[in-house]
Structures are given as structure tokens and as C-alpha cells.
Amino acid sequence: MDRLRKNFLWSGSNEVKKVHWVSWETVTTTKAYGGLGIAKLADVNLALVAKWAWRFTVEKDALWRKVVEAIHGGRGLWCFLPVKRAFTGCWKTIVCWLEACCMQGKKLHQYIRCIVGSGDKVRFWNDIWLGSVDLKTRWPYLYKLEKNKKCFVRDRIRRGNNGWDFCGEWYRSPATVVEISEFQDLGEMLQNFSASNTDDKWVWDCGTIEVFSVANCKSLMRIGRDASRPHNMQWEGWVPIKVNMVSWRAEFDRLPTRDALVKRRINIVDVACPLCEAANEEINHLFVGCGYSFGVWNYICRWCKLDPFFAYDFDDLLQLFRNVHGGKWRKKIVRGIVMVTVWVIWKTRNEKVFQQVSRQVRDFGDPRFEG
Numbered sequence: 072m073d074r075l076r077k078n079f080l081w082s083g084s085n086e087v088k089k090v091h092w093v094s095w096e097t098v099t100t101t102k103a104y105g106g107l108g109i110a111k112l113a114d115v116n117l118a119l120v121a122k123w124a125w126r127f128t129v130e131k132d133a134l135w136r137k138v139v140e141a142i143h144g145g146r147g148l149w150c151f152l153p154v155k156r157a158f159t160g161c162w163k164t165i166v167c168w169l170e171a172c173c174m175q176g177k178k179l180h181q182y183i184r185c186i187v188g189s190g191d192k193v194r195f196w197n198d199i200w201l202g203s204v205d206l207k208t209r210w211p212y213l214y215k216l217e218k219n220k221k222c223f224v225r226d227r228i229r230r231g232n233n234g235w236d237f238c239g240e241w242y243r244s245p246a247t248v249v250e251i252s253e254f255q256d257l258g259e260m261l262q263n264f265s266a267s268n269t270d271d272k273w274v275w276d277c278g279t280i281e282v283f284s285v286a287n288c289k290s291l292m293r294i295g296r297d298a299s300r301p302h303n304m305q306w307e308g309w310v311p312i313k314v315n316m317v318s319w320r321a322e323f324d325r326l327p328t329r330d331a332l333v334k335r336r337i338n339i340v341d342v343a344c345p346l347c348e349a350a351n352e353e354i355n356h357l358f359v360g361c362g363y364s365f366g367v368w369n370y371i372c373r374w375c376k377l378d379p380f381f382a383y384d385f386d387d388l389l390q391l392f393r394n395v396h397g398g399k400w401r402k403k404i405v406r407g408i409v410m411v412t413v414w415v416i417w418k419t420r421n422e423k424v425f426q427q428v429s430r431q432v433r434d435f436g437d438p439r440f441e442g
């Protein structure tokens with residue numbers, strides 16, 4: 072599947088091989104890190120599977136959940152998603168994937184926490200509802216003493232005269248130093264606890280949002296994996312994606328200029344710039360140094376009432392908006408105009424190369440010259 076997507080991006084197919092100008096790793100890196108932001112299929116798949124874990128937690132009364140519980144639930148140890156290993160099938164596959172899933176060093180179930188209301192749907196020891204970890208992990212010695220390991224919050228805490236009281240059912244009372252210390256800890260944490268009479272509410276605890284979303288899950292999977300590359304390109308929403316794409320590729324020198332083609336050992340007879348024929352065609356010449364481009368940028372400056380600027384390379388063009396006086400909207404508009412201009416220069420160059428159409432700088436302001 073990923074091969075099909077790569078071929079599609081670079082206009083190739085199984086029969087026709089095209090140059091893949093940017094590595095798939097970069098293509099699948101987020102835009103903020105200098106990539107194209109295309110999701111990896113593996114991430115999409117895992118995030119969609121993770122949604123089943125969320126739904127299993129939230130949809131307590133759904134029929135499908137009852138069916139899963141009936142087949143895979145049982146008297147064994149509590150687990151986040153019940154599964155009987157002996158049964159093959161799609162639920163077992165889902166659980167195996169999710170057990171292996173780790174996002175930012177945390178397992179999936181650590182993102183799902185409960186805001187306790189009546190406390191009749193939250194497992195006291197196994198779900199996350201007090202602090203950031205489940206209580207069986209926080210107080211393992213107390214957990215060993217617990218008689219009913221699957222008890223609910225409502226079974227263990229009651230409203231007392233001074234807040235909330237713990238009502239334990241132990242095999243024996245806490246007696247060792249560690250057990251007593253854990254028990255005191257539990258008492259202290261309950262001091263800061265508050266509950267309501269509403270239903271228990273499940274939240275997706277990733278710091279920013281409260282409801283599970285596949286997009287958020289995907290972005291969690293990417294954090295720490297994406298390698299940032301230095302870049303000045305900022306994607307501009309008000310100009311078309313194809314226009315953004317040309318600037319993105321140009322910044323990383325990934326446009327098929329004659330110079331770039333020669334570097335990739337493609338046989339090119341003439342490496343001169345098709346617009347001026349005065350120098351080799353490479354990115355900085357084509358968009359900055361070329362006489363034709365120079366005329367176009369002068370025209371743009373007059374049209375936008377900008378001071379004339381001197382760019383040394385393509386990065387200077389991308390940062391041109393920084394020196395523009397005015398608010399953020401003016402900068403945003405100038406940033407988009409620079410991208411559109413880059414796109415038009417590239418289009419003009421392609422028309423010259425492939426259709427032998429020559430344009431003059433004065434055509435640039437002609438409404439008939441449009442893409």
C-alpha cells in the first residue's frame with residue numbers, strides 16, 4: 072500500500088518508474104518539522120484500532136461490548152481489554168496490537184482516565200482515577216492484601232465526616248512498614264479527592280483534549296520519532312497545496328532543475344537556465360539570480376508596494392515576509408504571494424522547456440497569464 076502511495080505522490084506506477092525526490096521518512100514527517108505531513112499507514116491503522124479500546128471503555132452498555140465480555144471476559148486477572156489467548160480472531164489481534172502499542176513511553180490504557188462520579192463503573196485498583204497511575208501499581212503491597220481485586224471505587228470509599236473514608240476488605244490488616252506507609256499514602260491522597268453524584272466520565276488524558284480522537288492518537292505516535300530538519304518554509308493555507316509544494320521542494324533543492332537531474336545521473340545535454348541561458352539551472356539561480364526572476368521580483372515589489380529587496384538564496388525569499396511592515400495579515404499575504412510567484416516562475420520555466428513558450432516579465436501582470 073505504501074508503495075502505491077509513494078508512486079502516486081511522484082506520478083509513477085508499477086510500470087513507469089519516476090524519481091522519488093524526497094525520502095518517505097521526510098514525506099511522512101509533520102509539516103512543523105519540515106515534512107509533508109502524510110501519515111504512515113501503520114500509524115493510521117494503529118490509531119483506528121486504538122479507538123476500539125476507547126470505545127470498549129466508554130460504551131459500557133453497548134451490545135458489541137457485552138459480546139466481547141461474554142466471550143473473552145472471565146474470572147481471571149483484570150486486564151484493560153479482556154482476551155482469551157486460546158481464541159483466535161479479530162478481537163485477539165486488536166488486543167495484541169494494543170498491548171504492544173506505546174506512545175511517548177506510555178501504554179495506551181494510561182491515557183484513559185476516569186473522573187469519578189458515582190464510582191460504580193470504575194475499578195478501584197485497576198483503572199486510573201486517582202493520580203496518574205492505577206492504584207495497584209502505586210501501592211502493590213496493599214493490592215496484595217485486597218480481597219476483591221476487581222472492586223469498584225464505590226465499594227471502597229464512602230463519604231465520611233471529614234471527606235472520604237476508605238473501607239477496605241483485607242486478607243489481613245496492613246502490618247509491615249511498607250504496607251502501613253502505603254496505607255498512609257492512600258489516606259493522604261483521598262484527602263484531596265472529590266466526587267459527585269453524576270455518572271463516571273472517561274477522558275482521554277493527553278494534556279490537551281478530553282475526548283479520544285484518531286488524529287490526536289496519530290500525533291502522539293509521531294512525537295519523538297519525527298526528526299526535525301532546519302527549514303524556513305511555513306505552509307500557507309490561503310494558497311493552493313500545489314503552490315506550497317513547489318516552495319517546499321525548492322527549499323530542499325528537490326525540484327527537477329537541470330542541475331539536480333545531472334546530479335542524479337540523468338543524461339541532460341544542456342544544463343543552462345532555460346529562461347536566461349546565462350548560467351547553470353539550479354534552484355538559487357532560477358528563483359533568485361536569474362535575470363527573468365529578478366524582473367519578476369521587481370514587479371512584485373512595485374505591485375505590493377514593498378521596498379526593493381536583495382535575496383542571496385531561496386531561503387531569503389521564504390523569509391522576505393519578516394521584513395514587511397504591518398500586521399500578521401500583511402505578512403501572511405506577502406508570504407503567500409512569494410509562494411505563488413515561485414510557482415509561476417517554475418511554471419514559466421516548464422512551459423519554456425516542454426512547450427517552447429517564451430514569456431516576458433511584462434506578461435506577469437497580464438490577467439490572461441494565469442495558472
Ligand SMILES: [Zn+2]
Nearest residue numbers: 344346347361
Ligand atoms: Zn536564468
